[in-house]
Amino acid sequence: MTPPPDAPAPDVPDADMLRLDHQVCFSLQAASRAFGGVYREALKDLGLTYPQYLAMMVLWERGPLPVKAIGERLHLDSGTLSPLLKRLESAGLVRRERGPEDERSVTVHLTDAGSGLRERALPVPRAILRATGMSVQEVITLQETLRRLTAALDHAG
Known part of the structure; x- marks a missing residue:
């Protein structure tokens, strides 16, 4: 049987529940920060940030996609994703095209340079x-x- 979500953790006295090293969220944050440093180093020769790398992986995997679909896949809102895609477009890695029937819909396509970058990213x-x-x-x-x-x-x- 699973304890209710608000039940105290087993084997941890209530007085110790607020210890930093008992917080899962802190462990995840510390791991995320450490991953950020490793990715920064691994991606520097590609000229990509980690979020840009994730967007490129989605496009390498799935091909042209609407911005909304990329955001859903990456769990990013358009306010975060749009500037990221603009930077990738400025770097010549993607191009954005408005839908002919619905100008609000924007599809992102890899350029030849963006497709070619996939090969260089394989060791990452x-x-x-x-x-x-x-x-x-x-x-x-x-x-x-x-x-x-x-x-x-x-x-x-």
């Missing part, structure tokens, strides 16, 4: 895996756990 995932010091199976298990956590938190809010 292995570099990140090496930096984690974890096995492939450990990373897969962590990803599954984080997906479940995200889904639970999305439904809790």
Whole structure:
């Protein structure tokens, strides 16, 4: 049986619940910050930031997409995504086209340079895996756990 969500954590006295090292959110934030540093180094030769890299991965994987679909895939709102896409367009990696029937709809396409960048990005995932010091199976298990956590938190809010 699963304890209710507001139940105290087992084996942790109430007096210790506010300790920083007992906060899952802090562990996730610290890991995210550390990943940011590793990605910054891995992506510098590509001239991409981490969020730009994520957008490029979506386009490499799926081809031309409406801005809305990219935002949904990355869990980003248009206020965050639009400036990111403008910078990728300025760098010559993507082009944005307004829909002929609906001017509000914008589809993002890779340019030849954007498509070509995929080849140069291929070593990045292995570099990140090496930096984690974890096995492939450990990373897969962590990803599954984080997906479940995200889904639970999305439904809790």
